[in-house]
Amino acid sequence: MPELKLANLNRTFLIGRLTKDPEIRSTTNGTPVANFTIAINRRYRSQTGEIKEETTYVGIVAWQKLAELCRQYLAKGRAVLVEGKLQNRNWETEDGQKRSTLEVRADRIEFLDRETRSEGAATAAEPAEAGAVPEAYPEAIADNGKSDDDLPF
């Protein structure tokens, strides 16, 4: 019998709204990179039967063409579908402490609403159900993945 190999999987799908405008930077060799945070709402029924809501905040990073498209189309309050993988991001605080957080490196981002919404934080905190957008018209953009593995991120 052939030897089995461990399945290697790292896939995340999220829908949420941007808590702020995306931050776009360039690496020293000119590669564009976009960072933003999305708020994901979840409604659940507590043990006592009341409907509660909790919000999860997840940092997203996008590279190259995807980063450019984020700059062009995304703003605070916009709804997005993000597909990608989980990775750690390590950094040092000003007083030299090492910190690490998890973020999603996006392979694909789909814009789920068209107009820039100006309601801001209030919008981001709304449950997804209440955030139905009549003119929603998905536009998909994808990181073609070609240079995916050249980046140490």
Add this chain to the structure above:
Amino acid sequence: MAEIKIPTINRVIISGRLTRDPELRYTPNGKAVCNLSLAFNRRYKDASGQWQDDTTYITVVCWMKTAELVNRYLHRGSPVLVEGRLESRSWETEAGQKRTVIEIRADRLDFLERPANSEVDIDE
């Protein structure tokens, strides 16, 4: 035409190995909860064409029956596949700094190692 609604999606599927033995605890009202520390590797070629390994660490939280099974069958080094959702948790340190962590709240685990009967498939 009816209005389009934005669905709720928060889904993670990830495989890795435990970096230490699971820790089983019970909440004050008797619910089992188990935290797992998971590591997974990714190989990639850097700008100079050399292979590099990149390890990601994540905490996985399981509850109830899953927590008990995990505690019984898994140990440091066990390979596991986890399916669940991301949850962020914030707290304040003693020095008043705000910290946030992101964890996976597991709703299904698949043990990737024999012995047989080791598969768990539980939806709470």
